[in-house]
Amino acid sequence: MAFYDSPQLTDLYQLTMVQSYLDHGMEDTAVFEFFVRSLPPKRNFLLAAGLEQLLDFLAHARFDNTELKYLADSGYFKENLIEYLGNFRFTGQVDAMPEGSVFFANEPIVRVTAPLPQAQLIETRLINLLQLPTLVASKAARCRLAADDQQLVDFGLRRAHGADAGMLAARASYVAGFDGTSNVLAGQQYSIPIYGTMAHSYIQAHDSELEAYRHFADSHPGNLVLLVDTYDTFRGTERAIELAEELKAKGTTVKALRLDSGDVGDEAVMVRELLDRAGHQEIGIFASSNIDEYLIKQFHYERAPINGYGIGTHLITSEDAPYLNCAYKLQEYAGIARRKRSFGKATWPGSKQVYRQLGEDGKLSYDVLSLAGETVESGQPLLQTVMQNGKRLAEPEPLETIRQRVKQQLPTLTTDLAHLSQQASFELKISPALQQLTRETDERFNF
Structure with missing residues (x-):
């Protein structure tokens, strides 16, 4: 027991x-x-x-x-x-x-x-x-009210106050309107959709970003969300676009680019401009840097071109009302x-x-x-x-x-x-x- x-x-x-x-x-x-x-x-x-x-x-x-x-x-x-x-x-x-x-x-x-x-x-x-x-659940509901129909994913397990809290929170956020969780055990236990691709360490383990992207595309062609801000967001985005061009011939699509640091609102504007200029309107932008309902509301007001959010610490700890x-x-x-x-x-x-x-x-x-x-x-x-x-x-x-x-x-x-x-x-x-x-x-x- x-x-x-x-x-x-x-x-x-x-x-x-x-x-x-x-x-x-x-x-x-x-x-x-x-x-x-x-x-x-x-x-x-x-x-x-x-x-x-x-x-x-x-x-x-x-x-x-x-x-x-x-x-x-x-x-x-x-x-x-x-x-x-x-x-x-x-x-x-x-x-x-x-x-x-x-x-x-x-x-x-x-x-x-x-x-x-x-x-x-x-x-x-x-x-x-x-x-x-x-x-x-109450925090997640506020995030859902702020986000309208944008994608929301629970990223909080690593910051949860223990395993029990991580499981309970994944379930609670999902019932409150989140689209899924990064918590694999919660996915199995509660039949919640699971989301996740790569960390900065994965990029760092390779000799170049483009090599990292190519390896990941080879291993996971149906789950391509590329982390572009390990070194330089502008260059990371350019390399992601280069990979997207290579994959076109194979019928593989990059789903989104992920931003995980800095001023993600401003970064998202730059990334969107680069993607659109290259003709890749189909590639979305996913943000995951200390996000909460207040930031989501701010990004919405500023019309930041963000399609979804991974919400971790602020959700799992209900940071403003713990x-x-x-x-x-x-x-x-x-x-x-x-x-x-x-x-x-x-x-x-x-x-x-x-x-x-x-x-x-x-x-x-x-x-x-x-x-x-x-x-x-x-x-x-x-x-x-x-x-x-x-x-x-x-x-x-x-x-x-x-x-x-x-x-x-x-x-x-x-x-x-x-x-x-x-x-x-x-x-x-x-x-x-x-x-x-x-x-x-x-x-x-x-x-």
């Missing part, structure tokens, strides 16, 4: 709390909800992702004998906890927004209903599995609503639902946060039951289904919400019944 599959990938305090719950017979049903308290600066919306990995984890989470022995020998725990963990199986219910759903602050995107020890034990990994994919102010909080236990009242971290009590209201123009108008069983006059309920009694209710959604959901949802953003830099607000209405429950909960727990 890989370390990231283990339920022991958790914080110690989850286990110390479960020990106390078991000791004092606190095993009634609890409701926890995962949500984001506030959006990062310059983020006007988020895109839900990571649900598939969470459901897979919950369905298969088991403690093995080696892990149980470690815990038994640690000195922290009693025999009853070790026995409980040895028999651990998640038996609860999960309700969630489908992956690819647009959501906003204080809206639960996952709700877990399970015996208190179970719901508590999964907290750390649940947050871990949802935060990064949501971050990357974390979410997210939480997984207890909202109900033993049939009684609960809520946190800490300053700046207060929650709405009870098991909840989110209803979405679109305007006549098809754009997002407002959302309503209500109790799960409450009747709301209009709007579409966003949370759906996806797991009951620890069993998934359906097969994993195909990535193409999630991608189509994103394509349908992004156009519902208003101009303000889709803006990359200016902060915009979105109205979340609180239902009267939820407001009343909040008052009753505060009266009950008036410490």
Whole structure:
């Protein structure tokens, strides 16, 4: 079992709390909800992702004998906890927004209903599995909004914070609208198109650029994207054009020239002029130098002749917003609503639902946060039951289904919400019944 599959990938305090719950017979049903308290600066919306990995984890989470022995020998725990963990199986219910759903602050995107020890034990990994994919998917969606229909490829694996992050990010960026990834294992695992040709080291290993290009064309005639800025972009482009002329007679076409350094906007203008002058309008230009949605928008404004982008570090780390102010909080236990009242971290009590209201123009108008069983006059309920009694209710959604959901949802953003830099607000209405429950909960727990 890989370390990231283990339920022991958790914080110690989850286990110390479960020990106390078991000791004092606190095993009634609890409701926890995962949500984001506030959006990062310059983020006007988020895109839900990571649900598939969470459901897979919950369905298969088991403690093995080696892990149980470690815990038994640690000195922290009693025999009853070790026995409980040895028999651990998640038996609860999960309700969630489908992956690819647009959501906003204080809206639960996952709700877990399970015996208190179970719901508590999964907290750390649940947050871990949802935060990064949501971050990357949201960043990727912004890139897609900036790029229109230009090609976007995830180039982030080498800068990812570990293998798990690289895989989750490749999947998240693809469902958010990217065209593919450089990550070969992600290509195999998730059936994502893979892209890539050569690095500067490949050019340097040859005695001349033209020799490097010829060797690559010989080995990969159907995948010819030539890196032209290892030494001098002007000369590299001229040599690529020379190769393109040679290959014409063989029926082989150079797909694109890649720029990976310098001011790629200005470089792209020069390269385009050289290509067009030589009669090679069919050869595109692909850029991959510290690209993000802001640069894409700038290039679009400047009409830079770039056909596609490889986006790495800024995407994989969500560089301008590298974390979410997210939480997984207890909202109900033993049939009684609960809520946190800490300053700046207060929650709405009870098991909840989110209803979405679109305007006549098809754009997002407002959302309503209500109790799960409450009747709301209009709007579409966003949370759906996806797991009951620890069993998934359906097969994993195909990535193409999630991608189509994103394509349908992004156009519902208003101009303000889709803006990359200016902060915009979105109205979340609180239902009267939820407001009343909040008052009753505060009266009950008036410490």
